[in-house]
Amino acid sequence: MTYSGFRLIKEALTGHKGWKAAWRDPEPQPHYDFVIVGGGGHGLATAHYLAKVYRKSSIAVLEKGWIGRGNVGRNSTIIRANYLLPGNEPFYEHSLRLWEGLEQDLNYNAMVSQRGIMNLIHTDAQRDAFRRRGNSMILHGSDAELLDREEVRREAPFLNFDHVRFPIKGALMHRRGGTVRHDAVAWGYARSADRHGVDIVQNCEVTGFRIENGKMRGVETSRGYIGAGKVGVAVAGSSSKVMSYAGMRLPIESHVLQAFVSEGLKPVLPGVITFGAGHFYVSQSDKGGLVFGGDIDGYNSYAQRGNLPVVEDVCEGGMALMPMIGRARLLRMWGGIMDMSMDGSPIIDRTPVDGLYFNGGWCYGGFKATPASGMVFAHLLANDRPHDTATAYRFDRFEKGLMIDERGAGAQPNLH
Amino acid sequence: MIIPHPILGPRDAQEFVYLGDASLLNRPDWQCDNAAREFCDYQYLRGNPAGIHRELWFHEQGDRSWLVVTRDTTTHEILKAELARDVARAGGTTK
Ligand SMILES: Cc1cc2nc3c(=O)[nH]c(=O)nc-3n(C[C@H](O)[C@H](O)[C@H](O)COP(=O)(O)OP(=O)(O)OC[C@H]3O[C@@H](n4cnc5c(N)ncnc54)[C@H](O)[C@@H]3O)c2cc1C
Numbered sequence: 001m002t003y004s005g006f007r008l009i010k011e012a013l014t015g016h017k018g019w020k021a022a023w024r025d026p027e028p029q030p031h032y033d034f035v036i037v038g039g040g041g042h043g044l045a046t047a048h049y050l051a052k053v054y055r056k057s058s059i060a061v062l063e064k065g066w067i068g069r070g071n072v073g074r075n076s077t078i079i080r081a082n083y084l085l086p087g088n089e090p091f092y093e094h095s096l097r098l099w100e101g102l103e104q105d106l107n108y109n110a111m112v113s114q115r116g117i118m119n120l121i122h123t124d125a126q127r128d129a130f131r132r133r134g135n136s137m138i139l140h141g142s143d144a145e146l147l148d149r150e151e152v153r154r155e156a157p158f159l160n161f162d163h164v165r166f167p168i169k170g171a172l173m174h175r176r177g178g179t180v181r182h183d184a185v186a187w188g189y190a191r192s193a194d195r196h197g198v199d200i201v202q203n204c205e206v207t208g209f210r211i212e213n214g215k216m217r218g219v220e221t222s223r224g225y226i227g228a229g230k231v232g233v234a235v236a237g238s239s240s241k242v243m244s245y246a247g248m249r250l251p252i253e254s255h256v257l258q259a260f261v262s263e264g265l266k267p268v269l270p271g272v273i274t275f276g277a278g279h280f281y282v283s284q285s286d287k288g289g290l291v292f293g294g295d296i297d298g299y300n301s302y303a304q305r306g307n308l309p310v311v312e313d314v315c316e317g318g319m320a321l322m323p324m325i326g327r328a329r330l331l332r333m334w335g336g337i338m339d340m341s342m343d344g345s346p347i348i349d350r351t352p353v354d355g356l357y358f359n360g361g362w363c364y365g366g367f368k369a370t371p372a373s374g375m376v377f378a379h380l381l382a383n384d385r386p387h388d389t390a391t392a393y394r395f396d397r398f399e400k401g402l403m404i405d406e407r408g409a410g411a412q413p414n415l416h
Numbered sequence: 417m418i419i420p421h422p423i424l425g426p427r428d429a430q431e432f433v434y435l436g437d438a439s440l441l442n443r444p445d446w447q448c449d450n451a452a453r454e455f456c457d458y459q460y461l462r463g464n465p466a467g468i469h470r471e472l473w474f475h476e477q478g479d480r481s482w483l484v485v486t487r488d489t490t491t492h493e494i495l496k497a498e499l500a501r502d503v504a505r506a507g508g509t510t511k
Pocket of ligand 1: 038040041067074075076077207235237242334337362364366367
């Protein structure tokens with residue numbers, strides 16, 4: 001069923017009796033040519049592009065729980081292409097362009113909203129660094145603008161411009177960045193993949209791999225053995241666990257990141273504002289809630305919930321930046337498990353096992369990557385060659401010293 | 417999280433800085449045949465278990481000792497804390 005304004009009117013006039021489930025609930029087949037492990041944004045996007053763009057069939061997505069239960073439904077919904085390094089920026093710009101056409105591609109309203117992102121500047125050194133980053137973005141075909149203090153004031157007059165420690169001196173503005181309704185991304189990709197013949201199998205946990213003579217044969221699951229030609233793993237925070245079934249140790253630690261939503265307010269924020277110096281960022285959802293967050297808790301965790309010191313730290317950051325936030329009440333908060341890599345950048349690559357492919361190490365920035373991640377992973381699965389925008393995301397970059405370390409923090413995952 | 421410091425008793429985890437897997441105590445021998453490979457694994461690869469994890473915490477705002485804390489990463493429950501010095505002298509940890 002194709003969604004359209006006409007359809008909506010027709011259903012409204014006939015008691016909404018004609019809507020059907022957005023995707024099937026199939027029994028798993030004994031064998032697929034392509035098995036994608038993990039029904040998060042990346043797994044579902046991979047299946048969609050594999051079927052639609054790379055014209056493959058016999059594809060399944062195996063999800064441990066229900067789709068959207070992982071980070072794709074837990075993130076703070078920010079999309080952007082404001083990276084510095086050549087290994088990253090072309091990939092994220094590719095992703096931003098896919099976001100710009102996503103709703104037409106999927107026939108699904110994901111509420112892509114390019115409301116702009118401001119990274120605030122407090123010192124001369126920071127302005128230099130952001131100017132350099134902005135130039136890099138422009139050179140890679142993205143957009144960036146350096147705003148001075150008065151221009152920032154026009155965008156967001158409510159900020160605390162004269163904070164004693166971090167006075168606001170300007171901002172790097174990325175106008176094509178913004179927010180997207182995160183669960184609609186999972187549902188939109190799932191529905192489209194399903195319409196292209198992909199089996200989305202929920203409540204199906206992968207518990208092992210069957211590997212013979214270095215070649216992938218299939219996956220053991222909580223719903224029985226499923227044979228597979230190629231297996232692509234995209235399980236975000238569970239990466240180390242799932243890849244250990246193939247005997248691999250990864251350059252990844254799992255950490256918890258928390259996010260917060262206030263009660264609904266009238267429109268007050270123009271776009272996304274990041275206060276890096278104070279470890280705080282904020283946007284406003286279309287329902288009116290202020291959506292905000294800060295740093296990861298900083299210790300290995302699979303608990304999907306964080307601790308109170310970070311809550312305090314984030315709220316302090318909010319109060320320092322925009323004291324008016326103190327009048328809003330916190331509605332809910334939650335945590336998700338981040339696959340923090342050793343240089344803060346992802347890995348999309350083949351593995352030593354023939355037929356096993358890996359996509360992970362997204363840290364706290366994988367939501368914006370969802371479309372491009374799906375596209376390049378589908379490309380890798382279909383052609384056994386990396387996509388042009390993802391040639392740097394290799395496993396061997398660590399031993400070769402070709403790190404993509406935006407932060408310059410070194411091999412210390414909790415600092416990225 | 418409260419860390420049961422072996423010398424100072426229960427301390428708030430906020431007083432500590434986290435480094436990561438305690439296998440970092442076992443620095444490879446730089447003269448062994450495959451030292452480059454060993455150092456690469458040491459530097460970049462992690463077990464990252466969901467469950468019991470032995471990890472290094474530095475008591476930065478306290479007595480500045482390094483501890484090996486045994487903690488369940490699925491519940492955040494802390495099971496044990498030892499002086500890293502004692503663990504290293506007893507032969508380190510496993511990967
Ligand atoms: C609080 C928070 C805020 C964030 N904010 C942003 C942001 O503003 N912008 C941004 O770009 N990114 C953000 N991120 C990061 C982003 O959400 C993730 O990097 C991204 O969603 C990860 O990819 P995914 O959607 O495929 O992961 P997930 O949705 O986690 O998908 C992985 C799936 O694999 C499944 N799985 C695991 N093990 C198995 C198994 N053995 N068998 C089968 N299935 C399995 C899981 O159940 C899960 O559904 C944020 C994350 C969090 C937690």
